[in-house]
Amino acid sequence: MTEAAGDARGQTRARIEQAALDLFTLQGFEQVTIDDVALAAGISRRTFFRYFATKADAVWGDFAAHVARLGRLLEATDGAQPVLAGICAAYVEVNDYADEDLPLLRERMRLILTEPALLAHSELRYAEVDRVVAEHVARLTATAPDALLPRLVATTTRAAATTAFEVWLADGRTTLTERLMEGFSQLAAGFPGLGGGSPAVPPVGRPSAGARRHR
């Protein structure tokens, strides 16, 4: 693996990725076959799978790098601020795209959120994110990463982030950063304006035995 070879690989990988993205946005994810992408990228079908494990992976780019960056940002978070604020800041920074990259991001996200096959695949990617965030929370709170609280924080913050993404994408009159922070602040405050202050739901006298009528 010489440097030149690595560069060549990176270039063809980029070519495949761009060809795939173009075709997908133009004709729809399902309509485009991998033969189409391979033809457009000037490679063979077999080679496509040497660069991307699945058809969906061609849309996600090097998502693993994003997750790794998020993880590094979280590790570098100082313990002064609240935990949720730190996670919010990390999410914001990871998604702080330069203006010229926004069109590409929009295409990617539109595909991921619109095409059912890609939406399904996304759950697998989000699981990686959740793991990183849960480990971060577990570190700060001295609990196990697979306990309820860390995982709860991880999945709900990620849900908030992706929802912010969706809304931003839909009407696009606001900044992604603004939407993210808006979502996080709502979440951190326990959704004020819905009634029920901080200690609202907590104990609740259990639904007793109640006729278990399910199924």
Place this chain on the structure above:
Amino acid sequence: MTEAAGDARGQTRARIEQAALDLFTLQGFEQVTIDDVALAAGISRRTFFRYFATKADAVWGDFAAHVARLGRLLEATDGAQPVLAGICAAYVEVNDYADEDLPLLRERMRLILTEPALLAHSELRYAEVDRVVAEHVARLTATAPDALLPRLVATTTRAAATTAFEVWLADGRTTLTERLMEGFSQLAAGFPGLGGGSPAVPPVGRPSAGARRHR
């Protein structure tokens, strides 16, 4: 569609479902082919797809009925209690299984949460749930169902519910209901114990321009 015919359909459907579940838990989702399931259920491969649109659907049972029931519960929620409390109660009641149904539920959920293909498929199912909850919140708050707040509430509550499911499934020393209510109370309180009271993150002076260095 006479009554007898409908019954017959229901019976074979149940047979297929059980055969699929048994084989999946025994050998793993990916390892079992649809021919295997068809053979075990005493039908043909083609007939399998007349009962279930996809391989994954055989695991989910009649999930649409669950979603519909959740929707009805939400509609019947009285406006007295806080919104999150109502959603919590609806989730709890939908998932209030009789003891004799718990083993089956565990098998189902273990598969869904463990097998990557099923985990991916789950995102498509959860989208239906989110839609119902978002419409409920939109109704109560007199906002659009596709606005940020309703969707935020829908996705985060659902994330909390599924996480409660996962943790319940993992250690199983507590009730599913308990886990659900624990998760919801944490969420509704904005995760106390992480620092940052209710009005903690909200305004935050924006990350300024900050070198946008992404990509």
Place this chain on the structure above:
DNA sequence: CTTGCCGGTGGCACCCGGTGTCACTAGCGT
């Protein structure tokens, strides 16, 4: 220059999930 190794590639066969089509059968009313 020849030999052998090695990474990237293409071609091929194969598996499997999913779909469209057609022919067959059973039940049922006329």
Place this chain on the structure above:
DNA sequence: ACGCTAGTGACACCGGGTGCCACCGGCAAG
């Protein structure tokens, strides 16, 4: 006996994904 209908099975087909092998280029050693 006739036709209708619902359910079924068999078959062909498409497309994503994998394993395998053969080829070709560069490159170091002889």
